Amino acid sequence: RQCTSASRARSALPLGSRTTGRTLRRCSGQATGGPAMSLRNWFRKSILGQDEDGEDGEEHDHVDSDEDASMDQSSSPAVTPEYSAYISPDEMRDATKRMASLQIAKRVLPGSSGSNGSEKMDERPSDSSSGSFVRRSDATVAGSVEPSGTPSVRGQPKLTDFTMLRVVGKGSFGKVILVRKKHGGDEEKLYAMKVLKKRxxxxxxxxxxxxxxxxxxxxxSHPFITKLHYAFQNEEKLFMVMDFCAGGELFFHLSRYRRFPERVARFYAAELTLALEHLHSRDVVYRDLKPExxxxxxxxxxxxxxxxLAKAGVKEPAAGAKSMCGTPEYMxxxxxxxxxxxxxVDWWGLGMITYEMLTGLPPWYTRNRQKLFYRLRHAPLKVPTYMSRMSAxxxxxxxxxxxxxxxxxxxxxxxxxxxxxxxGSIDFEALMTLSMAPPIRPMEPRPSSEQIRNALKDDGASDDG
Structure with missing residues (x-):
């Protein structure tokens, strides 16, 4: 039941989600009828047929300097229709139903670790840091930025300012809820509320x-970076109200089409470039770039x-951080x-995700972690024949x-x-103003065959053309 009910919200999850190791192994075993493996690996082996080593190997996801890995993968097996520039809501719902029937592992809260508690941060807080998220006397609105770099206070948001609509993710730390603002300048606007348990x-x-x-x-404040709009707390919980992204994960769409045409990969690589440029201008490194x-x-x-996994205060291209952290396949x-x-390190991540968008897999992929780390360090880059020279x-x-x-x-x-x-005639200034039309429009209905034929007739084209 946990697997099925959570997968219904898959395409609407606003933020990166975590899958607990225990649930992941249980659900992936049920879905595949075989040995436990991560869902990303299940998809690659069963759908793409790309388990190149033929070994059970080790599952791997986030790694930090204290732990080898944590179960943090939330990939999804999905249908793979012929590529179209448009994805209709009906298609997304159908794919979600199919995933539910396969009992895909439950979605959990972004930033949470697996139920085994193995995930740890590279920067350890002191025991006295609890409750220092926001002072109880100044619940904040994260809208404008003061010179100190901290969000300025523009009001006193509270839980009753929002209408709770449905839970879109659960985890060991709390949950993510789709909410609607009740009043104010953003009345009726949808947000994703991340609720974290202090304890x-x-x-x-x-x-x-x-x-x-x-x-x-x-x-x-950037068009391609999730924005925190409100942050407040009570005695037991922290509340972070952020952008709600109704189109779902890029990995969801990539899984459906196996690989993107170059024009699609180029478009999203350009938007990611602008996002990383903004972070780096603020001396922030992201360190976990992947389709999820x-x-x-x-x-x-x-x-x-x-x-x-982001870190602030990094000013140099190749120095400033020392922790071993990230997702192994992309490190x-x-x-x-x-x-x-x-x-x-983020430009390396852009190369990895661009390669995956064009091929369906990250370079040097293998389920065996020892081989994976060797390949990341030493193996030559293999370029498929269908990849263009300039992409390579x-x-x-x-x-x-x-x-x-x-x-x-x-x-x-x-x-x-x-x-x-x-x-590809990418105009970065037009991208920043959202003036370039994206190649995937997840909430726009896909035109029917009859509509396409009528459009061709209106253009003076024959049915055969």
């Missing part, structure tokens, strides 16, 4: 992680979410080797294992100037 945050030593996420989201953490708004543009060599990393060059420059020579080490400008973007 669990302290017990799991996640206070610093929550504070970092709140600081970054509350002080960032990129969300589509109802208009088809992206929002980057789940800033639990940069300098992170694995613990030699220190900086802003270029763009990705290869981003995946340079020398962080100081990686594309982006001299700033985001050299990334934006690449032929990969110029060939």
């Amino acid at each position: 669990e945050l302290v017990r799991r030593r996640q206070i610093q992680r929550t504070k970092t996420e709140r600081l970054v989201l509350g002080t960032s 953490n990129v969300f589509l708004q109802d208009n088809g543009h992206i929002k980057l979410g789940d800033f639990g 940069a060599p300098e992170v694995l080797n613990r030699v220190g990393h900086g802003k270029t 060059i763009f990705i290869a420059q981003l995946l340079n294992r020398d962080a100081s020579k990686r594309l982006g080490a001299n700033g985001s400008g050299e990334v934006k100037d690449q032929e990969f973007f110029a060939y």
Whole structure:
């Protein structure tokens, strides 16, 4: 029941979600009728047929400096129809029903760890940090930014200001609720309310992680980054009210189509480039770029979410942070080797996600963690024959294992100037103003065959054309 009921909300989850290790193993075993494995691996083996090693291997997800890994994967097996630039709501509902029938592992709260409590942060808070999220006397609205870099207080939001609509995710720390604002300038607007249990945050030593996420989201104002609108608390819980992304995860859409055409991958790589450029201008590194953490708004543009592994105060391209953290499949060599990393770790992540959008898998993918880490450090990049030359060059420059020579080490400008973007006539200024139409519009009905034929006739084209 847990697996089925939670999967119904899959396409509407606003933020990165966590899947507990215990539930993941139980549900994935039921769904596949085979040995326990992560759902991403189930999809790749059963749907894509790409279990290249033929081994059980190890499951892996987030890794930090204290633990090898934590169960933090929330991928989804899904249908793979012929590619279209539009995805209708009916298709998304049908896919969600099919996932429910497979008993996909339950969705849980972003930023939470598995039920085994193995996930830990690289920056440990002191025991006295509990309750320091927001002073009880000044519940804050994270709208404008003061010179100090902290959100300014514009009011006193409270729980009764919102109408609770439905729970869209649950976890060991709390839950995510779809809410509607009752009054004010944003009356009737939908938000995602993240409700966190203070006791669990302290017990799991996640206070610093929550504070970092709140600081970054509350002080960032960018069209492609999730925004924290309100933050307040009571005696037992913390409440973070953020953007609701009705289009679901980018991984959901990529899973359906196996791989994106180059024009689609180019568009979303460009929007991610602008998001990373903004974060780096504020000396923030994201450190966990993957399709599960990129969300589509109802208009088809992206929002980057789940800033639990972000780190502020990183000024250098290849230095400033030392923790071994992230999702193993996407980790940069300098992170694995613990030699220190900086802003270029995110450009490595852009190369990884661009490759995955174009091929359906991240480079060097294997379920065996030992082989995975070896390949990330040493294996050559394999480029499929269908990938264009300029795409291959763009990705290869981003995946340079020398962080100081990686594309982006001299700033985001050299990334934006690449032929990969110029060939597709990407206008970054138009992207910032949302003037370029996105290739996927998750909330727009897909035209029927009859409508397409009528449109062709209106254009003077024959049915055969």
